[in-house]
Amino acid sequence: MGVVGVRVRVGYALGSVATGSFGRVPGLLLLPYLTDTLGIAAVVAGAIVLLPKALDVVLNPVAGRISDRHQSPRGPRRPFLLRGGLSLAACFALLFAVPDLGSKVFDAAWVLLAFVGCATAYAFFQVPYIAMPAEITDDYTERTRMMSWRVAVLTIAILISGGSAPAIRDAIGGRDGYRAMGLTVALLLAIGTFGAYYGTRSAPTGAVRETTGTLREQLRVVAQAANFRWLLITLVLQALAIGSMLAGIDYLARYVLRNPGAATIAFVCVVGPALLVSPLWLAIGNKFGKKTGFLLASAVLGLGAIAVIPAQHVPTWCVYLATAIVGVGFTGVQVFPLAMLPDVAAVDAARSGVRRAGVFTGIWTAGETLGLALGPGLYALVLAAGGYVSSTNRDAIQPGSALTAIVIGMSVVPALLIAVSFFALKRYRLTAEEVLEAR
Secondary structure: OOOOOHHHHHHHHHHHHHHHHHHHHHHHHHHHHHHHHOOOOHHHHHHHHHHHHHOHHHHHHHHHHHHHHOOOOOOOOHHHHHHHHHHHHHHHHHHOOOOOOOOHHHHHHHHHHHHHHHHHHHHHHHHHHHHOHHHHOOOHHHHHHHHHHHHHHHHHHHHHHHHHHHHHHHHHOHHHHHHHHHHHHHHHHHHHHHHHHHHOOOOOOOOOOEOOOOHHHHHHHHHOOHHHHHHHHHHHHHHHHHHHHHHHHHHHHHHHOOOOOHHHHHHHHHHOOHHHHHHHHHHHHHHHOHHHHHHHHHHHHHHHHHHOHHHHHOOHHHHHHHHHHHHHHHHHHHHHHHHHHHHHHHHHHHHHOEOOHHHHHHHHHHHHHHHHHHHHHHHHHHHHHOOOOOOOOOOOOOOHHHHHHHHHHOOHHHHHHHHHHHHHHOOOOOOHHHHHHOO
């Protein structure tokens, strides 16, 4: 239960091909798909993006509780990866395959139902997947190492899916472009699913613990865990900020930079630095502690958001530089919380003798998913307040107030959210010594 082998690290990290692809592509393209291809009003489109993810607030803790109680020779979590991941791939292909029947009501209903299917399947993949490190290893440093490997693969997955998705859409154009993109990303989801399922066959599953108590009782205990509570609040605020920034990239490229192809470049600038700075964040975490590393990464993320504010008045390369700063911070805020969550769950299990990693993770992923979903919804509200004009041909003339809203929604608003998250993260108290004592 200490240092794990390279095969397990790689196998576990491959699951990020699925989480990275689904976690980013809808946030990047679903809102523009609704407003600029299906012609659905921004407020309604924001609601469609939000409602299925809001379902996860209820569903994810249930998925976690079910995986906590599951017993299998293949491990308590792994069977859920296969079922949830393949279901997710199928629903995602349908999400961007709306038949052209000339009815906006039908279009909206199709996307809503397909996205509900995606959210449900994703819950039963993501929750067991994120719960696994707490049971694979009890080593404080090894969990950070596993997360750095995961973030490296996550970055590659986001670069491939997030970079190619707009390119595929634009190369083909219209609804057919979105259909082709949906099928491509669905294939990536299936690859990530198989990689995680088969790659973790030899991973330890930890000691079998009791899972007594009802879900309500378990939720109450988890809610009373102060360190988890402050970490979760930090996560939700930052997920909301990141979701808003990602939602704005496509709009920024088309209407502020006046170059649709800039969406791919800006997206690569956001996620690309992870390939270079993941080892740096790992070294910082090992030397100064995970909390200090998380605070520093959050500060860099906030500074990057502030740097986007003058996007309407500076050369394009300055905007790319600002998004690259966002990317450096983004990498850190991916590594550290995912390394801190297993510490919280493992300490709780050692002290209580009860297996609640799935419940912890269920609430955690519900908060993250809700934040990432609220981000585009919040961005849509900012667009609506700025008078953004929805259309079916992606060529509508936007008023100056809409251009200002496009920038504010992905700079000022995220920066404020990240600033507030600092106060929550400062309240986190779990130390490396406490984690080691609980082994």
